[in-house]
Amino acid sequence: MEDINGAPISFYGFEWDYPGLIYEWNNGVLSRVEGLKVRGALGTPVGDLTGVTGDIELNSRMELVKNKYSDLRLESISLQTNPRE
8 A cells, every 4th residue: 555655654553443544644645636535444464463453553664564564455445525624
């Protein structure tokens, strides 16, 4: 997803109310789609989830994420037309 976006992706931890929810596209391509608001969620990675669960903010450039979860995949995406900022 970072390759497509062209910028880091910020998302919440897994295994809680908003698991893997992307909350910031960090001025990447997906934050600048005119007339659309792009929302997405990452699928829960397989394996040891130490340090990536609960109400925490993560970023695709964090060492923990890069080293252990380089294969994170988009699980869902939604588009909102004419969003109100």
